[in-house]
Amino acid sequence: MLGPAIAWYLVVGSAIFAIGAAGVMLRRNPLIMLLSLELMLNGANLVLIAFARRHGSLDGQVFALAVMAVAAAEVVVGLGLVVAMARRKIEIDVDLLSRLRK
Amino acid sequence: MIRTPAIDWLTLAPSLALLAATIASLMSAVLVPERRRKNVSWFFCLAGYAGAFAAAAILFDRSPHSRGVIANALFRDRYGALAAMIVAGVGLLTTLVYYGERSTVDRVGERFALLASAGGGMILFAQSANLLTLFLGLEWLSISLYVLCALERERPEAIEAGFKYLIVGGFSSAILVFGAAFVYGATGTLNLAQIAGKAPSGDLFLVTGLAMILVGFAFKASAAPFHTWTPDVYQGAATPVSGFMAGATKAVALLVALRVLSLSFSAQEHLWTSAAAVLAVASLVVGNLAALVQRDLKRMLAYSSISHAGFLLFAIAAASSLGTRALLYYLIPYGAASVGVFALAALHERELGEPATLDNLAGFGWRRPLSGIALWIFMLSFAGFPLTGGFVGKVYLFAAAYRSGWTWLLIVGAVATLVSLGYYLAVVRAIYMRPVPDEEAAAKEEPPLLDRMLSTAVFAAVVVTVGSFFAVQPLIDLAKHAASQLPL
Numbered sequence: 001m002l003g004p005a006i007a008w009y010l011v012v013g014s015a016i017f018a019i020g021a022a023g024v025m026l027r028r029n030p031l032i033m034l035l036s037l038e039l040m041l042n043g044a045n046l047v048l049i050a051f052a053r054r055h056g057s058l059d060g061q062v063f064a065l066a067v068m069a070v071a072a073a074e075v076v077v078g079l080g081l082v083v084a085m086a087r088r089k090i091e092i093d094v095d096l097l098s099r100l101r102k
Numbered sequence: 103m104i105r106t107p108a109i110d111w112l113t114l115a116p117s118l119a120l121l122a123a124t125i126a127s128l129m130s131a132v133l134v135p136e137r138r139r140k141n142v143s144w145f146f147c148l149a150g151y152a153g154a155f156a157a158a159a160i161l162f163d164r165s166p167h168s169r170g171v172i173a174n175a176l177f178r179d180r181y182g183a184l185a186a187m188i189v190a191g192v193g194l195l196t197t198l199v200y201y202g203e204r205s206t207v208d209r210v211g212e213r214f215a216l217l218a219s220a221g222g223g224m225i226l227f228a229q230s231a232n233l234l235t236l237f238l239g240l241e242w243l244s245i246s247l248y249v250l251c252a253l254e255r256e257r258p259e260a261i262e263a264g265f266k267y268l269i270v271g272g273f274s275s276a277i278l279v280f281g282a283a284f285v286y287g288a289t290g291t292l293n294l295a296q297i298a299g300k301a302p303s304g305d306l307f308l309v310t311g312l313a314m315i316l317v318g319f320a321f322k323a324s325a326a327p328f329h330t331w332t333p334d335v336y337q338g339a340a341t342p343v344s345g346f347m348a349g350a351t352k353a354v355a356l357l358v359a360l361r362v363l364s365l366s367f368s369a370q371e372h373l374w375t376s377a378a379a380v381l382a383v384a385s386l387v388v389g390n391l392a393a394l395v396q397r398d399l400k401r402m403l404a405y406s407s408i409s410h411a412g413f414l415l416f417a418i419a420a421a422s423s424l425g426t427r428a429l430l431y432y433l434i435p436y437g438a439a440s441v442g443v444f445a446l447a448a449l450h451e452r453e454l455g456e457p458a459t460l461d462n463l464a465g466f467g468w469r470r471p472l473s474g475i476a477l478w479i480f481m482l483s484f485a486g487f488p489l490t491g492g493f494v495g496k497v498y499l500f501a502a503a504y505r506s507g508w509t510w511l512l513i514v515g516a517v518a519t520l521v522s523l524g525y526y527l528a529v530v531r532a533i534y535m536r537p538v539p540d541e542e543a544a545a546k547e548e549p550p551l552l553d554r555m556l557s558t559a560v561f562a563a564v565v566v567t568v569g570s571f572f573a574v575q576p577l578i579d580l581a582k583h584a585a586s587q588l589p590l
Contacts, residue, residue: 010287013283017276017280020276021273021276021277024269024273030265030269033269034269037269037272037273037276040273040276040277040280041276041279043280044276044279044280044282044283047280047283047284047287048279048282048283048286050287051283051286051287051290052286054287055286055287055290057290057291059234059286059291059292060283060286060292062234063233063234063237063279063282063283063286063292066234066237066238067237067279070237070238070241070245070275073241073245074241074245074268074272077245077248077249077268078265078268078269078272081248081252081261081264081265081268082265084252084255084261085261085265088255088256088258088261
């Protein structure tokens with residue numbers, strides 16, 4: 001098999017996922033949060049593709065393609081909401097999104 | 103030349119009916135003249151749910167044996183068909199309630215399209231037989247619900263609810279995909295039925311994957327400690343939509359979780375039953391204690407739905423055929439009562455023009471005797487009183503937990519039921535026994551708002567809630583047929 005061992009892909013994929021998860025939990029800017037969500041999904045994609053290669057089956061790659069399509073749909077909705085917030089002058093800071101807590 | 107798999111159209115029929123309804127209502131939102139737009143879109147959505155219910159009933163009848171269809175992407179079985187019937191029933195009632203919801207923006211066609219679309223996703227999710235279709239179904243329903251929450255974009259609360267739901271929902275699906283990737287890595291297959299037995303039961307990748315998949319489901323079922331989005335989203339979304347999420351989303355999330363766990367992770371049963379018990383206790387504690395101090399009706403109901411996730415998790419902790427039957431049965435009266443109670447909250451909101459709280463509910467039961475009685479019945483069903491389906495469901499769930507040896511879980515459940523009386527009966531007290539301020543009484547002299555659609559939905563919900571107590575046997579037979587197709 002060419003290239004680095006599968007384990008390295010898993011390490012990189014998990015690291016990207018962890019960075020994304022930390023970003024969603026720690027950052028407060030909606031745009032950065034959406035970006036971090038994408039990072040999480042792409043970390044999962046890398047892991048899926050690495051395992052697909054290890055097993056020599058295509059299932060994982062098909063899954064990764066589906067995840068990409070879904071991630072794009074999710075971001076479309078997310079960006080739409082960010083634009084709607086900006087238009088209504090709702091603060092683009094999640095800490096201030098607390099109208100619902102009274 | 104690629105061989106295409108044989109398509110089993112009957113299995114696809116329930117979600118296809120709703121997909122067709124989505125397209126038809128979306129097109130009519132554009133093509134039909136504005137005057138009749140709402141009625142036409144609404145009609146397609148209602149027809150879609152009615153069609154999905156009928157198709158699911160036929161599918162139930164004609165699938166005595168569980169098997170994978172369409173290249174093993176979906177299950178054709180009674181378990182999925184019954185889940186589809188519950189979703190379609192809840193969706194049908196929600197469509198009736200949603201008809202009269204006022205809108206600040208001209209989005210009356212889109213809302214019915216999205217409602218139908220969310221139902222279609224739920225049904226595909228409930229029937230999924232591999233991790234890929236499971237993920238696609240989950241995202242189909244979730245993305246529809248994100249938009250549905252934020253649809254009233256003139257209300258800042260709605261956008262806020264939609265955005266919060268999107269971030270938390272996306273986070274939980276990412277965790278689920280990551281877990282699925284590890285399960286795939288350990289076993290080399292995405293097929294739910296083939297995962298079991300492919301790897302040693304203590305395999306690190308497999309157990310990591312299992313844990314992450316479980317967390318993903320817990321988010322969707324709003325079980326504590328993964329519940330934090332629930333109150334905000336239920337409060338911010340349009341009230342009928344909150345009812346739909348409480349009744350249908352939670353139901354499919356739990357049903358699919360039970361299917362995946364029992365089918366693919368039978369070797370790790372001791373792990374996930376303990377995890378389910380911990381989640382159940384956390385949900386009961388958090389849901390009940392937080393519900394006690396809420397004044398806003400929708401927020402209180404959100405916490406009540408978290409505590410119900412706790413009760414329903416008893417079935418997963420029990421991991422038995424009895425538990426599966428209990429879960430399937432309980433979701434019927436629970437779904438009906440959820441839609442019904444949110445419908446009454448919507449009615450009250452429309453009259454007042456402000457969110458329903460325990461304070462402004464004063465006198466509701468005297469002003470609208472029938473609606474008051476309906477609200478009373480729903481509360482008693484949530485609390486688990488006899489003469490409502492909630493009673494049978496709770497007894498059944500407790501029995502399942504007891505049989506599987508969860509005695510301490512039973513004690514927690516009993517205490518939680520007692521505590522829950524505090525806030526369920528507070529609603530009954532508020533609508534009958536609170537003095538109505540004079541000026542408010544004067545303002546309410548005008549005849550109460552009449553909404554035939556909403557009344558029909560509430561009436562149907564009452565019939566199901568009470569009827570499931572008196573017609574226990576047929577419903578339990580249905581649940582038994584469905585439950586026998588899980589390997590428990």
